[in-house]
Amino acid sequence: QVQLVESGGGSVQAGDSLRLTCVASGRAFSTWGMGWWRQAPGKEREFVAAIDWSGGSTWHADSVKGRFTISRDNVANTVYLYLQMDSLEPADTAVYYCAAQMYSDPLGTYQYWGQGTQVTVSS
Numbered sequence: 001q002v003q004l005v006e007s008g009g010g011s012v013q014a015g016d017s018l019r020l021t022c023v024a025s026g027r028a029f030s031t032w033g034m035g036w037w038r039q040a041p042g043k044e045r046e047f048v049a050a051i052d053w054s055g056g057s058t059w060h061a062d063s064v065k066g067r068f069t070i071s072r073d074n075v076a077n078t079v080y081l082y083l084q085m086d087s088l089e090p091a092d093t094a095v096y097y098c099a100a101q102m103y104s105d106p107l108g109t110y111q112y113w114g115q116g117t118q119v120t121v122s123s
Helices: none
Strands: 003-007 010-013 018-025 033-039 046-051 058-060 068-075 078-085 094-101 117-122
Touching: 003 094, 018 033, 018 094, 018 117, 033 068, 033 078, 046 068, 046 078, 058 068, 078 094
Parallel strands: 010 117
Antiparallel strands: 003 018, 018 078, 033 046, 033 094, 046 058, 068 078, 094 117
């Protein structure tokens, strides 16, 4: 059974940090690209960051560059995906989703999605 389960969201003040975690299991996700996306109320889902299967290549949206860092640990077929979020801003408030794609294409199609975790940043 495929599962992508996010955790680590919460309510913080501007300038604080959070670390999101996603555990992806049920397929050979250690060979898959992974990504973080987010959706704010009334807005479309937007790309945040992506990482290739090895962790050797990463991509970050301009809006989070220098503040957010994506990383991963592959343990057998399970992936532990992280998003370190520093210097959080109210504009970062959104539901954050992790996603998996068979071939690394950061803005392309993702085959599996998690259920999301809420991040709320107040000023």
